[in-house]
Every structure is written in C-alpha cells, then in structure tokens.
Amino acid sequence: xxxxxxxxxxxxxxxxxxxxxxxxxxxxxxxxxxxxxxxxxxxxxxxxxxxxxxxxxxxxxxxxxxxxxxxxxxxxxxxxxxxxxxxxxxxxxxxxxxxxxxxxxxxxxxxxxxxxxxxxxxxxxxxxxxxxxxxxxxxxxxxxxxxxxxxxxxxxxxxxxxxxxxxxxx
Amino acid sequence: xxxxxxxxxxxxxxxxxxxxxxxxxxxxxxxxxxxxxxxxxxxxxxxxxxxxxxxxxxxxxxxxxxxxxxxxxxxxxxxxxxxxxxxxxxxxxxxxxxxxxxxxxxxxxxxxxxxxxxxxxxxxxxxxxxxxxxxxxxxxxxxxxxxxxxxxxxxxxxxxxxxxxxxxxxxxxxxxxxxxxxxxxxxxxxxxxxxxxxxxxxxxxxxxxxxxxxxxxxxxxxxxxxxxxxxxxxxxxxxxxxxxxxxxxxxx
Numbered sequence: 001x002x003x004x005x006x007x008x009x010x011x012x013x014x015x016x017x018x019x020x021x022x023x024x025x026x027x028x029x030x031x032x033x034x035x036x037x038x039x040x041x042x043x044x045x046x047x048x049x050x051x052x053x054x055x056x057x058x059x060x061x062x063x064x065x066x067x068x069x070x071x072x073x074x075x076x077x078x079x080x081x082x083x084x085x086x087x088x089x090x091x092x093x094x095x096x097x098x099x100x101x102x103x104x105x106x107x108x109x110x111x112x113x114x115x116x117x118x119x120x121x122x123x124x125x126x127x128x129x130x131x132x133x134x135x136x137x138x139x140x141x142x143x144x145x146x147x148x149x150x151x152x153x154x155x156x157x158x159x160x161x162x163x164x165x166x167x168x169x170x
Numbered sequence: 171x172x173x174x175x176x177x178x179x180x181x182x183x184x185x186x187x188x189x190x191x192x193x194x195x196x197x198x199x200x201x202x203x204x205x206x207x208x209x210x211x212x213x214x215x216x217x218x219x220x221x222x223x224x225x226x227x228x229x230x231x232x233x234x235x236x237x238x239x240x241x242x243x244x245x246x247x248x249x250x251x252x253x254x255x256x257x258x259x260x261x262x263x264x265x266x267x268x269x270x271x272x273x274x275x276x277x278x279x280x281x282x283x284x285x286x287x288x289x290x291x292x293x294x295x296x297x298x299x300x301x302x303x304x305x306x307x308x309x310x311x312x313x314x315x316x317x318x319x320x321x322x323x324x325x326x327x328x329x330x331x332x333x334x335x336x337x338x339x340x341x342x343x344x345x346x347x348x349x350x351x352x353x354x355x356x357x358x359x360x361x362x363x364x365x366x367x368x369x370x371x372x373x374x375x376x377x378x379x380x381x382x383x384x385x386x387x388x389x390x391x392x393x394x395x396x397x398x399x400x401x402x403x404x405x406x407x408x409x410x411x412x413x414x415x416x417x418x419x420x421x422x
Contacts, residue, residue, distance in 0.1 A: 137417055
C-alpha cells in the first residue's frame with residue numbers, strides 16, 4: 001500500500017479509532033496518543049496491508065489491542081485510582097468537547113462505569129454500527145458471545161443510569 | 171398504542187442483544203421525538219447516547235498524524251535524497267554500483283564466512299555454558315545475547331527448543347520463544363512452538379508463543395490455536411489472543 005492509498009483508506013478511520021480509544025481509556029490525551037501510535041503501526045505494516053481482507057478490521061484490532069495494553073500497564077502502576085479521581089472531579093472529562101444536557105452527562109457517567117470489554121462492545125455496535133461479523137473479526141470473539149456481552153452491557157448501563165438519576169434526585 | 175407496543179418489543183430485543191442494525195436505527199430515530207410517552211422516557215438517554223458519542227472527532231489532523239509517522243520512520247531508516255540527473259550519468263552510476271557490489275561480494279565472501287562461523291560457534295559454546303547456570307537471570311541473559319538470529323545453525327535451534335520446553339523459569343522460556351520468532355521460519359521451529367504451546371501452562375508464555383506463530387505467518391499453526399481455544403482451563407485472555415491469532419493467520 002502506497003502513500004496515496006494509505007491516505008484514502010487508513011487515515012479516514014482516524015475518528016472511529018479515536019472514539020474507540022477514548023471510550024476505552026477515558027482520557028483525551030491518552031486516546032490521542034494511542035491514535036498516533038496505531039497510525040504509526042499501520043504505516044509500518046503498509047507493505048502487508050493490501051493482503052488483509054479488511055484494513056478497517058485490522059485497524060480496529062490494532063487499536064483495541066493497544067488500548068488493552070495500556071489499560072493493563074496502567075493497572076500495574078496503580079494509575080487507575082488517580083484517573084478515576086480525575087474523571088469524577090471533571091478534571092479530565094473525556095467528552096469535554098461535547099455540549100451535553102444534564103441527563104446525558106449522567107448517562108455517560110453510567111457508561112463509563114461499565115467494564116472495559118462491555119464499553120468496547122457498545123462503542124463498536126451502537127456507536128460505530130458494525131455488524132456482528134465485523135465485530136467478531138475485530139475482537140476475535142464469537143458472535144454469540146458478542147450478543148451476550150452487548151445484552152449485559154446495555155442492561156448494566158441502564159441500571160447504572162437509573163441509579164445515577166435516583167441519586168441526583170435525592 | 172399499537173406503535174408503542176412495537177417499540178416496547180424492540181426495546182426488549184435491544185436489551186437481549188437481538189436487534190438488527192436496522193432495528194437499532196429505528197430505535198434511535200424514534201427516541202428523538204419530543205412527545206415521548208412517559209413510560210419510555212427513562213430509555214431516551216441510553217438510546218440517544220450513541221448518536222451523541224458519534225459526534226466526537228479527534229483534533230489531530232492528517233498532518234499531525236503524518237508528522238508522527240515520519241518521526242517514527244526517520245528514526246528507523248536514513249532519508250533518501252532524490253537527485254535529478256540525466257540517464258547517461260545514471261547508466262554510469264549503475265555500472266559503477268554493480269562493479270562495487272561484485273567486488274564487495276567477492277571480498278566479503280572470502281572473509282566473512284569464516285569469521286561468522288567461528289563467531290556462531292563461540293556464541294553457542296557460551297550459551298550452553300551459561301544455560302547450565304543455576305541462576306535464572308544468568309540463563310535469561312544467555313538467551314537474550316543470541317546475536318546471529320538470522321542464520322542459526324541446527325545445534326543452536328535444538329538448544330533453544332529445549333530451553334523453551336524445559337526451563338523452569340517462565341521468563342527464560344519466553345526469551346527463547348522470542349529468539350525463535352526473530353529467526354524466522356527454521357526447520358522444526360514451528361513444530362517445537364506448537365508443541366510447547368499445548369504443554370505450556372503460564373499465560374504470559376502462552377501468549378508469547380501465539381505471537382511468535384503469528385509473526386512467523388504460520389498457517390499450519392491454526393489447528394493448534396483452535397485446540398487451545400477449546401480448553402476451558404486456559405485463561406480467557408489467552409484464548410482471546412488465540413482467536414485474534416487465528417483471525418490474523420487466516421487473513422494472511
């Protein structure tokens with residue numbers, strides 16, 4: 001794959017990849033960092049990119065793997081507690097670029113409490129609108145497990161949201 | 171009333187993960203209306219969240235991303251400067267280059283072979299000596315120091331196979347796996363790796379082996395990877411890694 005093709009096939013994926021990274025890492029800075037890193041990796045692989053059935057699926061896979069690596073190493077360094085604090089205090093709100101109503105803010109807060117894998121599935125399906133086959137290629141999960149995971153994620157998000165609104169009302 | 175019933179059914183399907191993309195779009199459109207029935211109000215934010223998140227864009231533009239790519243590739247390879255010249259000077263240059271290369275080969279052939287062979291021998295002797303050491307760090311160092319990864323000889327390979335299979339320390343085993351991956355496809359290495367994969371119990375080492383098989387682009391490893399995903403006692407993360415490996419190999 002040459003420069004021109006890279007520009008037309010890979011670079012336009014940047015917003016999608018960024019949204020995935022943002023939902024996984026909950027930090028604008030880290031999501032940007034990951035996006036750049038993913039692009040460098042894909043560029044390094046450009047010689048083989050043509051051989052992949054779906055460059056997009058590969059890009060999402062690479063992005064997802066980088067996020068998981070980061071989440072793992074973060075847990076190692078006990079950074080996560082600090083980050084949760086920052087998120088709760090609004091210091092590093094990942095969605096600061098959006099103008100949101102109060103209820104939507106609560107919804108996103110609820111979404112952020114979901115486990116990593118569930119957030120990933122919601123982003124891939126509900127936000128990016130990928131088919132189950134595509135998500136299966138991207139994540140290596142079987143379609144049935146994706147359905148079950150999504151069902152759990154949606155139910156958990158609703159529960160967390162209802163809890164948040166109740167808490168607000170009191 | 172009837173329409174509401176339909177939406178309620180859709181919501182139920184949505185929460186059990188059974189809606190199609192089409193139906194999910196239908197839900198997103200429905201929940202945009204202002205006059206939602208009160209009993210459905212509590213679902214509104216969740217359904218509309220997707221559209222909200224879809225508005226997120228990165229502030230990095232293509233130039234930012236390319237700057238990073240260039241930075242990374244410059245670190246790896248020296249810049250090539252293109253010169254405009256006529257075809258005659260090119261002809262001369264090509265001829266000179268070929269002559270140089272030929273001379274280079276001739277000289278290189280005479281000198282390098284012997285020194286390289288003896289270096290490998292030396293390395294191997296050192297490796298074997300250090301591998302019998304009792305300290306894991308000594309053995310780790312021994313495996314990390316393998317330099318002639320591009321052209322290993324048979325004895326070196328067999329030694330590495332044995333380390334990968336038998337060393338009591340996980341880190342040493344992983345280093346051996348990585349050394350094998352760096353050597354590219356070598357006689358016996360795929361069998362040794364797949365064999366070790368099914369015997370290995372340490373998740374980190376299992377993942378290293380999966381990565382090595384993918385790096386070697388070894389399609390025949392798919393069967394072993396599939397076997398691994400069927401074993402319930404294998405850690406979920408490892409099985410996921412195996413799935414990804416299968417996906418990548420099938421795609422090559």
